[in-house]
Structure formats: C-alpha cells, structure tokens
C-alpha cells in the first residue's frame with residue numbers, strides 16, 4: 196500500500212475468541228524476517244489450500260520486502276504478543292485500472308478456529324472500501340469448508356465451479372471461484 200495511505204489505517208489491538216491477544220496492522224518491509232519465519236512454520240498441508248507461491252523462507256521475506264509499500268497490494272498481519280506473525284491476509288491487483296483484486300489468507304495453525312481469519316478479513320474489507328478495485332475475487336477448494344464458510348459469511352458469492360489441477364503431492368480437486376463487491 197502507498198505509504199501515505201498506510202497512515203489512514205493505524206494498528207488495532209484485538210482479542211480472539213479464546214482470549215489470545217494480538218495487533219492487527221499493515222505489513223512493513225521490516226517484517227521480512229518474521230514473515231519468513233511464519234512461512235516455514237506452516238505445516239505441509241497448508242500448501243494444499245494456500246499456494247500464492249512455494250511457502251519458503253525466501254518467498255516470505257520477499258513478500259514483505261516487495262509488497263509492503265506496493266501501491267497495488269494491501270497486506271494486513273496479525274502480530275502476536277511475542278512479535279511473531281499469527282496470520283496474514285492480503286489482496287492485490289494488476290495496475291491502477293484493474294477491475295478486480297485477488298485475495299489470499301493464511302493463519303498459523305495455533306491461531307486457527309478462534310476468530311483470527313474473520314477479524315483479519317473484516318479489517319481488510321474495511322480497507323478495501325477505500326483502497327483498490329471495487330471487486331475482490333478468490334478461489335477456494337470445496338474441501339476447505341472453514342474457508343468456504345468464512346467467505347460466504349463475509350459476503351462472497353460463488354460465481355463458478357471447476358477443478359484446480361494437481362500440485363506437487365496434492366491431487367486435482369474441485370474448487371469455487373468467489374467474488375464480493377467492496378463498495
């Protein structure tokens with residue numbers, strides 16, 4: 196996100212359903228090391244549902260370095276009290292004239308199912324009311340029932356169904372295309 200727009204969205208303290216605390220804030224370039232740590236802490240199964248790129252330390256570090264101030268990307272992180280990344284969500288788009296953005300989210304295993312995904316998305320969707328294209332799109336496998344429920348509860352609708360091809364050890368499987376207007 197453009198540095199001047201970042202000032203519009205200051206960090207927010209949050210408490211999750213199980214009492215865990217955290218700070219929701221925009222990604223910074225200086226998060227490279229902790230985002231790299233987050234990527235390598237993810238279990239192999241995470242890559243079945245979340246694969247913007249291989250989840251290597253280098254790709255985590257590069258995401259922080261390259262996307263934090265990218266005017267065509269917004270990344271929100273949940274920082275734990277230990278200063279680690281508990282999860283992140285982002286949307287990005289091709290250029291200023293792009294009609295839609297593409298969304299992604301990944302929560303660390305010990306932060307899942309306690310409202311972290313919902314709270315990150317709710318805040319990100321607030322940002323999307325003013326920053327980026329008016330339409331947000333995503334894909335999600337049928338088997339990822341938690342994600343499908345979360346997206347539908349937050350107003351995404353299914354626009355298409357099809358298959359995602361086999362990736363590494365994961366077989367081809369059915370997926371939804373979903374979208375939501377942001378404003």
Ligand SMILES: CC(C)(COP(=O)(O)OP(=O)(O)OC[C@H]1O[C@@H](n2cnc3c(N)ncnc32)[C@H](O)[C@@H]1OP(=O)(O)O)[C@@H](O)C(=O)NCCC(=O)NCCS
Pocket residue numbers: 241244245300301302303306307308309310311312313314334335336339341342344345348
């Ligand atoms: C999918 C994911 C983003 C959901 O985030 P989360 O923090 O685990 O989910 P939340 O606790 O915010 O719950 C969101 C919804 O999921 C459902 N859900 C959550 N935990 C659940 C559980 N244990 N059983 C059944 N449903 C559950 C509920 O419908 C919940 O809605 P609510 O907020 O009204 O209760 C997260 O689990 C994740 O990152 N998974 C791995 C990567 C991934 O799948 N990314 C998405 C790719 S499309």
